[in-house]
Amino acid sequence: MEKMLKKPDYAKEILEIMHGSFSEEDMLERISDYHENDIAEAFELLSEAERKRWYRMFGPEQIAEIFSYIDDPDSYLKELPLDEAAKVLSYMDSDDAADILDEMDHSTQEKLVGLLDEESGHDIKMILSYEDDEMGSRMTTNFIVIHNNLTIRQAMRELVQQAGENDNISTVYVLDENDKFYGAIDLKDLIVARQQDNLEDIISTSYPYVNDHEKVDECIERIKDYAEDSIPVLTQEHLLIGVITAVDIVEAVDEEMGDDYAKLAGLTAEEDLKETTAQSMKKRLPWLIILLFLGMGVSSVVGVFETVVAVLPVVMCFQSLILDMAGNVGTQSLAVTIRVLMDETLSTKQKFGLVVKEMRVGFCNGLFLGILAFVFIGCYIWLLKSNPITHAFVISGCVGFSLMTAMVISSMVGTLVPMFFHKIKIDPAVASGPLITTINDLVAVITYYGLAWLLLIHVLQMV
Amino acid sequence: MEKMLKKPDYAKEILEIMHGSFSEEDMLERISDYHENDIAEAFELLSEAERKRWYRMFGPEQIAEIFSYIDDPDSYLKELPLDEAAKVLSYMDSDDAADILDEMDHSTQEKLVGLLDEESGHDIKMILSYEDDEMGSRMTTNFIVIHNNLTIRQAMRELVQQAGENDNISTVYVLDENDKFYGAIDLKDLIVARQQDNLEDIISTSYPYVNDHEKVDECIERIKDYAEDSIPVLTQEHLLIGVITAVDIVEAVDEEMGDDYAKLAGLTAEEDLKETTAQSMKKRLPWLIILLFLGMGVSSVVGVFETVVAVLPVVMCFQSLILDMAGNVGTQSLAVTIRVLMDETLSTKQKFGLVVKEMRVGFCNGLFLGILAFVFIGCYIWLLKSNPITHAFVISGCVGFSLMTAMVISSMVGTLVPMFFHKIKIDPAVASGPLITTINDLVAVITYYGLAWLLLIHVLQMV
Structure with missing residues (x-):
């Protein structure tokens, strides 16, 4: 290069x-x-x-x-x-x-x-x-505003006068005779307009706007789509009180994504370099405490299978493998679902389609990895742990099958849980993580040890 | 409301x-x-x-x-x-x-x-x-450009003429007599300038720019900071060939974050609703395969402790708890570190400070959760599993202590690994995940079973 x-x-x-x-x-x-x-x-x-x-x-x-x-x-x-x-x-x-x-x-x-x-x-x-999460707290009052009864020449003169104090000039806002919001003019249109043109002809009267009390995360995706340098902020009475600039939008998008990113990782909000240990702890502990207690729940389920492990300890070695893989697959589905939910409004059919697709991806990946695990773990138990070959492959078959089952179910859970939280208006990025981890762990543990108990101990009597 | x-x-x-x-x-x-x-x-x-x-x-x-x-x-x-x-x-x-x-x-x-x-x-x-990841592929050729030898009136006339065809007008770009990039004028300054003013006085000659072959992810954070409606794109020879608009910047920031978010979740790139199953599999399988083999490695280490579990199966119940918590803490540190690395350039001292802080947070959280685990799990084993009280609390002590140790080490690993990858110029968001999961699993398994083996079986002879 x-x-x-x-x-x-x-x-x-x-x-x-x-x-x-x-x-x-x-x-x-x-x-x-x-x-x-x-x-x-x-x-x-x-x-x-x-x-x-x-x-x-x-x-x-x-x-x-x-x-x-x-x-x-x-x-x-x-x-x-x-x-x-x-x-x-x-x-x-x-x-x-x-x-x-x-x-x-x-x-x-x-x-x-x-x-x-x-x-x-x-x-x-x-x-x-305004509250921190309301659009009103993000707006600036620095914008150009004129009345709709001006001529092009008068409008231009107003612009020159106001531009000295206000630097968001690329959109000129227009009020009606009652001082209510009437529309907006693209500065470019004003500049190229001829003296004899009618101001009315270059005003967009059905211009996009946001309400001052609207929540930032609820309208940021919508106003981003307009790709404008500024969007007006109106009160309930249609009074123009401020504008949101493109720079504010970049900031809000960045923040929004940063928060989702943080939540996916189990933090309640984004952290930065300057925070104290106590502040960081406060952002991280809530999830960890929830996860600890949910984890204890899983542990007590594992406890049910103590007898399986007592008679066939080799089974225990692969627990971490199956649980980790189920967790990884669940996180992938979760991340995809949250981003899809954030970006678009879905019909029931599309939602159903997403779940089916996630399960299909989970099944295909699970089948592939299940076979890999069957072959490699079988060889490992047979050759390195010197077990009889049938023994080895029956055990690795258990691992492979559980891996596949766990992956399909994790994909489904990782898609349905955030959709459910989205439906009941709880932020799916915050709530989904712990629940998904726990459900997936439970499913994986029950499938694996259940199968081992049934197949290895009861059917094949491999003790 | x-x-x-x-x-x-x-x-x-x-x-x-x-x-x-x-x-x-x-x-x-x-x-x-x-x-x-x-x-x-x-x-x-x-x-x-x-x-x-x-x-x-x-x-x-x-x-x-x-x-x-x-x-x-x-x-x-x-x-x-x-x-x-x-x-x-x-x-x-x-x-x-x-x-x-x-x-x-x-x-x-x-x-x-x-x-x-x-x-x-x-x-x-x-x-x-241009390649997809070069700034040249994101620029638009729609901008206003004038020469630096014009008067204010001539410049204004040029603007009106060009504004008909080009709608990114909020910055007017200026070329010198050799047609090379000379500087930029804020449209507002041109509009409020008086006829007799000198054009030179309103030109910023040391204006920020990007090179056409520059990588998007390497300069997006920098140009975002300028908060401009457009930034010029220059060739090596300082020819002005295009501009990057604020809308392009919003898009690039969104994409950049979306990709990091996807990578944190173990996807190689962001997915959307319209992708086929095969496309989604391709984005998810690479990590899953790596994780499967690393997981097998962990399993073989767990295998070393088979004897511990064979004689004291209750120990096994809490493996999932400790591994999950270590994983969660590691992911938190990873997410914080990646965001910090993305946003700023750090001195060695600051990096060291970050690692120390992460370990301190890990220790404080670990101590707190370790004590919680000690109390609750002890009671559980004592009351619900009807073990003698000393037995119960020695086992739960093992769990609590391992939990704390695993959390401190996970915090450290979750900070050092992405820093290392950042140092050797590999995207830390892609590479860190599997390595951190594996190291944390190994540390957690060895600490927990090692401690159980030493304390419960050898020292206390609790069999």
Whole structure:
């Protein structure tokens, strides 16, 4: 392959400018050529004293832009005096500012909110009033809005005026004479429209929207499909109070998937690097405790078969194999089913089809692996454990058959259980894991030891 | 909670218009108020004969827009005569058109490409020339580009002219006199600029970009951080050949996470509803076969302890419990580590910190669960299995202690193994699972039976 051109390290270049011997004005001029995300990266590498100098040089508006690219801006905001911090917050997108305030202790939060300018204060308080899982908490109040009775020229003038303060300009929102949401204009259509055109002709009046109290996980897949740069957020009364941007959607999708991923692994929510041991324990223990007690239940079932093992201990060796394989197959079916349930709404016929397909895949894979196990384990017991050949292959036949049975049933359970939880409106990713593990373990243990007991001890009297 | 306002079902409304008794013109006028995504949804619900009527009424440009919102547009494109289909493709975004052509058989693809207009044909062929995992295959050639020697007024005029054909307008890209990439202008800055301002002042010259041959999974996290509506794609020679839009980024993030999610569950790639049994088997079998053989290895180690079980069969009952718990803890650590590795670049110190933290969490959780197991299992063996009390609690002590040990070691293994694979540049999500399961099973089996053998049989002579 062609050698890759070395990418410039913008953050490093910015640091060099910051540490260089230019005049202040010259430095600011040079830095303005860089993207705020790269300036933010350089910023995090400065010492606190250096940063304080830059807070003064940049001024609150640019600091606000830089902070919106920093992972935990609240720790940096604390380096500023309260009134300066409030100015920075006022310049930030209202949702970013709300996120920062959410991270602060209650008294600092109160003080800062009191110092905000009236408009930002109103917007931020409104966003903070929503629950974390409601769309209202994710929206920004930074968007362009005009009335539907304007001419193209007036609309364009409004756009130019509002664009100075609001940077989500690719969709222009339109209100009717009662200030209710009327529709949206694609900025492109406004730009290419001729003076004599009618504004009404470029307004989409049946535009997609979300409600402020709607749950994020319930509408994110739907609004993702519209592939728009922003989607309006309306109240019950059809008042336009904010927009969800494409960046918010990327974040929400990422979070949603991260949470599902975490739940599949038996965590109650996603963890990150900075959490304390206690926080991590809290996210992991709930499942582990449930699993421990369910596991004890399985153990007591295994206990029923103690007599089988007592007379034929070689049988016990393959318990872990069958249980692990049943677990693996169940997890595969679970993962597929959860993703399918998340992405689409299924008819009963499609659901039935999915279960049948999963069982078919389970059967085919089970048959294949069952035969592999029969051959290899038979040879192992015969040759390495020096048992008679018939003995060996009867035992390995038991293993192979149980493996296949366990895999078919695990596939079915791994599909039906999440569907059931989805039906009764419990998040299938959280609830399914422990139940599936337990059912699969039970099925596998009963099939295997039951078969061994029947076939090896009672029918063939192999003791 | 307040009752949620019923959302309008736009697709249904569109179908009602389509099936209504309006004139053609009236219908088109009404439908133009809806979003293409909703029109696409309604379109999929029509019969083929109805759709054919609408292909004619909409014309290729609008059909192209609708098709870009359909999940598998290739099946609908086949309903059009070849020359009409080529027209639709020419109007589509080049990356969407390339995606559709990718799905078709080779001869239809050749014929269609031959019928495209020159510009679209060139763009689509270029996109098709990239591998699926390269950024070049995801880019669109639909963007606004100007030269850096224009005035603000000239730039604005260029924008209006190009916006008719290109709808990714929120960033205007700038070339230098040699037609190489020079920088980017935020559309907002161009709109609010005054006539007498200098274009140079609003150009960001150190703008983030990606290379056409860069791997998608290697740069998606980086460009996501810029939170831009589009990021330019450059060749080695710094020629601007396309852009990656926010929508492409949402898609790539979704895919990336979906794949990691699938891999955690032991699938080689994500599956969907429409796959055949054979396709699904192919994605699931590789891991299952590896796991089967590794499981046989574990079984042969269990075989070593046959004698322990032969003399004290009650010990066997708790094997499944300890193995399952070790597996669960290992999966939790694995999931956390993979997400951390995916999101950030870690220093050696941070890596060491993560391992120590995981072991600490494993120890605390293990201690807690070990004590629970000691108490409950002890009572169970004593009361329900009617064993002497000392007997019972020595056995449950063995279970509790093994549980704790297994959990600490599983946490460590679940963190170190993915780090190791990450270090040697193998995708940790694919490779870690089987190895971790096996190591954890072995550790758990050896600890548990080893301890039982030592303590119960040799030291306490409990037979």
